[in-house]
Amino acid sequence: MNWESVIGLEVHLQLATRSKIFSGSATTFGAEPNTQASAVDLAMPGMLPVLNAEAVHYAVKFGLGIGAEIGKRSIFDRKNYFYPDSPKGYQISQFEAPIVGEGRFEISLPDGSTRSIGITRAHLEEDAGKSLHEDYHGQSGIDLNRAGTPLLEIVSEPDIRNATEAVAYLKALHSLVTYLEISDGNMAEGSMRCDINISLRAQGSTTLGTRAEIKNVNSFRFVEKAIQHEIERQADILEDGGTIVQETRLYDAERDETRPMRSKEVANDYRYFPEPDLLPVVIDDAYIADIQRTLPELPTTKRHRFAEVYGLSNYDANVLADTRPLADYFEVVVGACNDAKIAANWVQVELLGQLNREQTSLAQCPVPAADLGGLIARILDGSISGKIAKQVFEAMWQGEGSADAIIEARGLKQVSDSGALEGIITEVIAGHPEQVQQFLEADEGRRKKLTGFFVGQVMKASKGQANPQMVNELLAKKLV
Amino acid sequence: MHKHTVSQLSRGLREGKYSSVEVTRHYLQRIARLDERYNAFISVDEQAALAAAEAADARLASGDGAPLTGIPLAHKDIFCTQGLKTSCGSRMLDNFVPPYDATVIERFRSAGSVILGKTNMDEFAMGSSNESSYYGATHNPWNTGCVPGGSSGGSAAAVAALLAPAATGTDTGGSIRQPAAFCGITGLKPTYGRVSRLGMIAFASSLDQGGPMARSAEDCALLLNTMAGHDPRDSTSSDVPVEDYTAGLEKSLEGLRIGLPDAYFGEGLDSATGECIRLALKELEALGATLTAVSLPHSALTIPTYYIVAPAEASTNLSRYDGVRYGHRCADPADLHDLYTRTREEGFGDEVKRRILIGTYALSAGYYDAYYKKAQQARRLIRQDFLDCFQSVDIIAGPTTPGPAFALGAKDNDPVSMYLEDVYTLAVNLAGLPGMSLPAGFVQDKPVGLQLIGPHFGEGRLLNIAHRLQQATDWHTRTPADGENAA
Numbered sequence: 001m002n003w004e005s006v007i008g009l010e011v012h013l014q015l016a017t018r019s020k021i022f023s024g025s026a027t028t029f030g031a032e033p034n035t036q037a038s039a040v041d042l043a044m045p046g047m048l049p050v051l052n053a054e055a056v057h058y059a060v061k062f063g064l065g066i067g068a069e070i071g072k073r074s075i076f077d078r079k080n081y082f083y084p085d086s087p088k089g090y091q092i093s094q095f096e097a098p099i100v101g102e103g104r105f106e107i108s109l110p111d112g113s114t115r116s117i118g119i120t121r122a123h124l125e126e127d128a129g130k131s132l133h134e135d136y137h138g139q140s141g142i143d144l145n146r147a148g149t150p151l152l153e154i155v156s157e158p159d160i161r162n163a164t165e166a167v168a169y170l171k172a173l174h175s176l177v178t179y180l181e182i183s184d185g186n187m188a189e190g191s192m193r194c195d196i197n198i199s200l201r202a203q204g205s206t207t208l209g210t211r212a213e214i215k216n217v218n219s220f221r222f223v224e225k226a227i228q229h230e231i232e233r234q235a236d237i238l239e240d241g242g243t244i245v246q247e248t249r250l251y252d253a254e255r256d257e258t259r260p261m262r263s264k265e266v267a268n269d270y271r272y273f274p275e276p277d278l279l280p281v282v283i284d285d286a287y288i289a290d291i292q293r294t295l296p297e298l299p300t301t302k303r304h305r306f307a308e309v310y311g312l313s314n315y316d317a318n319v320l321a322d323t324r325p326l327a328d329y330f331e332v333v334v335g336a337c338n339d340a341k342i343a344a345n346w347v348q349v350e351l352l353g354q355l356n357r358e359q360t361s362l363a364q365c366p367v368p369a370a371d372l373g374g375l376i377a378r379i380l381d382g383s384i385s386g387k388i389a390k391q392v393f394e395a396m397w398q399g400e401g402s403a404d405a406i407i408e409a410r411g412l413k414q415v416s417d418s419g420a421l422e423g424i425i426t427e428v429i430a431g432h433p434e435q436v437q438q439f440l441e442a443d444e445g446r447r448k449k450l451t452g453f454f455v456g457q458v459m460k461a462s463k464g465q466a467n468p469q470m471v472n473e474l475l476a477k478k479l480v
Numbered sequence: 481m482h483k484h485t486v487s488q489l490s491r492g493l494r495e496g497k498y499s500s501v502e503v504t505r506h507y508l509q510r511i512a513r514l515d516e517r518y519n520a521f522i523s524v525d526e527q528a529a530l531a532a533a534e535a536a537d538a539r540l541a542s543g544d545g546a547p548l549t550g551i552p553l554a555h556k557d558i559f560c561t562q563g564l565k566t567s568c569g570s571r572m573l574d575n576f577v578p579p580y581d582a583t584v585i586e587r588f589r590s591a592g593s594v595i596l597g598k599t600n601m602d603e604f605a606m607g608s609s610n611e612s613s614y615y616g617a618t619h620n621p622w623n624t625g626c627v628p629g630g631s632s633g634g635s636a637a638a639v640a641a642l643l644a645p646a647a648t649g650t651d652t653g654g655s656i657r658q659p660a661a662f663c664g665i666t667g668l669k670p671t672y673g674r675v676s677r678l679g680m681i682a683f684a685s686s687l688d689q690g691g692p693m694a695r696s697a698e699d700c701a702l703l704l705n706t707m708a709g710h711d712p713r714d715s716t717s718s719d720v721p722v723e724d725y726t727a728g729l730e731k732s733l734e735g736l737r738i739g740l741p742d743a744y745f746g747e748g749l750d751s752a753t754g755e756c757i758r759l760a761l762k763e764l765e766a767l768g769a770t771l772t773a774v775s776l777p778h779s780a781l782t783i784p785t786y787y788i789v790a791p792a793e794a795s796t797n798l799s800r801y802d803g804v805r806y807g808h809r810c811a812d813p814a815d816l817h818d819l820y821t822r823t824r825e826e827g828f829g830d831e832v833k834r835r836i837l838i839g840t841y842a843l844s845a846g847y848y849d850a851y852y853k854k855a856q857q858a859r860r861l862i863r864q865d866f867l868d869c870f871q872s873v874d875i876i877a878g879p880t881t882p883g884p885a886f887a888l889g890a891k892d893n894d895p896v897s898m899y900l901e902d903v904y905t906l907a908v909n910l911a912g913l914p915g916m917s918l919p920a921g922f923v924q925d926k927p928v929g930l931q932l933i934g935p936h937f938g939e940g941r942l943l944n945i946a947h948r949l950q951q952a953t954d955w956h957t958r959t960p961a962d963g964e965n966a967a
Contacts, residue, residue, distance in 0.1 A: 039580055043800040045573065046560045046582055046679040048714050080796050080843070082820055089799020142804065271843035273852055276685035276793055278715050 002203035003238065005231050006211075007160035008120075010195040011173060013152045013183050014127065015058045021126050021150035022049030022092060029189045033132070033143035041148045043087035048277050051076075055150040056281060058182035059099045059124050060291050062152060065180050065298055066119050068103025073282050076124075076275040084142050085129035093153075095272040098123035099281065100152075106300045107172040109164065112314035117169055118157030125151050146190075152182075158197065158208070163227040167220050170194065171322075175299045179324050193218050196227060199244065200234045209234075210244040214258050217251050226251035230258050302327055310340030319348055325362045329369040336373020339380055346376055350393055367396045375403035388412050388464055416467040418474065421458075424466065425474050428457045439479055451475060481506050482642040483959065486551055486699040489645055493540055493550045500540065500550030504533035504594050507552050511597065511643050514962055518619045518628075520638040522557045523565045524597035532594040539592050548706055549592030554644035556635050557598035558605055559585050559690070560679040568681045569601040569613040569631075572801045572808045572827035582679025583711045584648060584690050591706045596644050600634030603829045604798065605655055605683040607631050608901040609891065612831040617888055620662060621960040622926050626885040629659030635693050636663035641962060646694035646703055650680060652687045653786055654880075654905025657917035660693055661880035661929020664919045666946060666956060667693040668700045671937050672912035673718035675704075676711030682797040684790040685716070687909040696956055697918060697946035701725035704939065723940050729947040733767040736945065737873040739774035744878030744904055756921035756928040757879045760949065764877070767948055772873055776865040779907065781858040786906040787899060788842045788855035795839025801827060834895065863911040870935040875945065879904055880917040880929030904931060914939040918946045919955035927955075 610633030632649030636659035660667030692703030803823030813819035920930035
């Protein structure tokens with residue numbers, strides 16, 4: 001049978017606030033254990049939570065970014081469960097009245113097509129601490145630095161159909177939250193963690209199958225593999241006439257498999273009820289309007305603008321609009337050279353290629369966008385060829401200065417002087433009488449090929465600096 | 481000296497009649513000699529108290545004294561005190577020394593008052609008799625065979641027995657007013673949000689409120705002036721401006737409209753106690769007040785509502801006591817589950833466990849709508865009843881308790897009859913209103929308390945009414961015999 005998979009994702013996004021959601025402790029990653037844990041974070045007797053206004057601001061920003069309705073009166077609830085890294089014995093979360101309601105946003109697939117994915121809700125909650133089981137000789141250490149870090153839990157509709165779409169969704173989400181500057185989106189440090197809900201149904205069916213939940217998958221690649229694996233697992237069971245058990249599973253990246261969590265790890269009744277230590281969060285229209293005004297152009301809008309205004313392919317627009325710094329860089333390059341297509345090509349192939357080879361980021365890039373634009377301008381005005389430009393770019397990367405300075409210093413300016421070129425061409429023709437003879441006897445098709453040979457020889461003799469277009473024109477005259 | 485009120489001591493200190501060290505030492509000596517009879521204190525730190533008294537004397541000498549500078553006070557052992565054990569009456573926190581002060585304590589410290597010690601209480605403030613304390617029951621100074629009430633029974637007994645000029649208490653369902661009534665002192669539960677809850681160990685977050693317990697309304701006003709105020713670290717604390725509670729004490733009661741809810745004078749009220757209340761109300765009439773019958777139609781919902789809301793909140797507030805970070809931890813836990821269950825089994829007493837079970841049940845899937853949600857709806861109705869009453873009357877009055885202090889052990893096997901003790905006080909917490917209890921006579925040589933209930937942020941008016949009544953009567957000036965001083 002043909003199975004269709006139905007996938008919904010819950011993403012736990014760490015918000016990049018300076019302090020925790022309910023205490024003044026810092027949220028820096030990687031500090032010594034328990035150095036960023038105050039009496040509130042330790043749930044000492046009598047301590048009370050105070051809501052961080054910045055976290056609310058960020059959540060609203062996200063809501064506006066996906067066109068969602070903002071909860072005008074959102075409520076915090078206690079989610080009760082015992083675990084050593086949950087110091088109060090409950091997590092402060094939002095249950096019935098989340099801060100962000102239904103929304104929707106567009107994802108872009110590798111084949112250049114787009115899809116719209118629904119967001120059910122997003123709510124604020126606090127992160128837990130960490131249990132450390134190594135180095136404690138059969139005991140566990142508790143690090144509460146992370147306890148109380150603000151999380152926005154973003155719940156998608158079951159609109160996703162396969163692993164590719166899931167990854168595209170996560171990438172689009174990553175792009176959105178970094179555009180909004182509400183999260184560093186650093187997946188390696190756990191800033192974006194994902195739970196996957198997945199079920200299968202017969203192709204064409206409109207009812208939902210029984211789902212399994214895969215917890216805490218922390219990279220795009222693992223999401224892809226976990227989903228692929230889980231689809232296979234469920235399909236195998238269903239093909240054999242079995243039934244899927246509704247359960248929570250863990251993805252084991254080392255073995256590339258999902259397996260059920262121990263039943264103890266799954267709490268059944270969280271006994272949610274409104275957190276009496278916090279007041280409802282009341283948000284008025286003016287507050288929302290203020291945030292709306294400060295929203296940057298978002299990835300989807302930018303992508304469409306790049307495609308329309310610059311005439312880029314969906315693929316190119318998608319790559320260039322992926323992050324705000326890259327998009328901004330690209331637009332400066334375009335501004336300096338006035339040719340979006342060549343700029344798009346240079347940014348994607350040369351710049352991103354070089355960044356990738358050197359394992360560095362745009363923030364560390366030694367070539368300013370305006371300088372790259374200047375280089376492209378020299379190609380466009382015929383000062384240098386594309387090939388020479390690559391040499392110049394190398395030199396710019398090494399910090400030798402602007403394109404003009406390097407072209408000048410290295411004497412790379414293209415020879416477009418017809419007198420000088422004619423001299424070289426005469427020499428080349430004189431040096432290859434056999435080929436000249438062949439050319440004169442050849443038919444139209446073969447002549448083209450032989451012209452290529454002569455152009456190559458001229459370029460070689462000019463050390464690549466001859467203007468290829470002029471060489472072609474002059475050769476055509478000289479060879480008849 | 482120990483017969484002085486706080487305001488008398490305050491004057492004496494500023495006039496240099498005696499030093500804070502002398503006053504403090506006097507009370508410390510009384511505690512050392514007499515508290516064996518009452519068991520009102522859990523911790524006393526003489527050295528810290530005397531050091532604070534010295535500092536207060538220096539401040540008084542420099543002319544920089546506030547009204548409470550140099551006044552020794554006792555604090556309920558629910559308020560966290562930096563460097564001084566804060567047990568909440570529980571074995572769970574028997575080893576807990578907070579590294580911080582509650583906001584209330586911080587405010588008293590900066591006012592220059594001296595901490596005499598920490599008073600006994602029902603475990604985690606759950607009780608109406610002080611019998612659920614891990615440190616043993618407190619005895620009522622008027623009759624040591626009787627309970628002092630609870631849960632602020634240690635504070636009430638300490639003030640009544642003149643072991644402290646005044647004390648702090650907390651009130652979740654009557655825990656200031658009922659022991660104040662039983663011990664013949666004056667106690668005020670302020671409007672919810674008037675006094676910061678930060679560092680006050682939580683029982684039921686939406687009901688808990690700290691307040692003063694003293695020998696007069698005037699003293700309560702002095703203490704409340706220091707305690708009250710917005711605290712940005714407590715999100716439920718109110719930013720309504722704080723008035724000077726001593727400023728309006730003398731206002732006339734002419735034209736005061738007092739509402740008497742029929743539900744507070746019906747079945748269940750001890751007749752002799754009712755007689756005392758009626759006499760006290762006559763005094764108020766004589767001072768210019770008029771008495772009107774009012775109705776609180778949802779009174780019958782009060783006890784069931786309270787006993788869902790309070791345990792529900794408590795059940796999760798007490799989850800943090802897990803043996804992981806502080807407090808009691810069972811010996812040699814085999815695994816995490818063993819650590820949790822044995823720590824909590826050993827650390828909590830029966831009444832606390834009972835309420836955790838009730839609360840957990842009320843919040844459980846499938847029961848939430850029937851219990852907790854319904855209780856919240858009932859709570860709104862109860863609150864609305866009071867707001868409706870305050871359309872036609874200025875305050876509401878009645879007895880604080882159905883009868884005077886009962887014998888120790890009398891309700892050991894009957895938790896429900898213990899819960900009924902608070903029938904007149906619980907609704908005030910559910911509605912978030914200010915309420916106070918003040919002495920209004922005696923039944924079988926045991927004090928009776930008159931309860932006054934005001935609209936939100938009406939504590940100033942309540943203190944004014946209580947003060948005028950206390951100027952016209954002398955019930956509040958009487959003190960129990962303690963073997964050293966004739967009553």
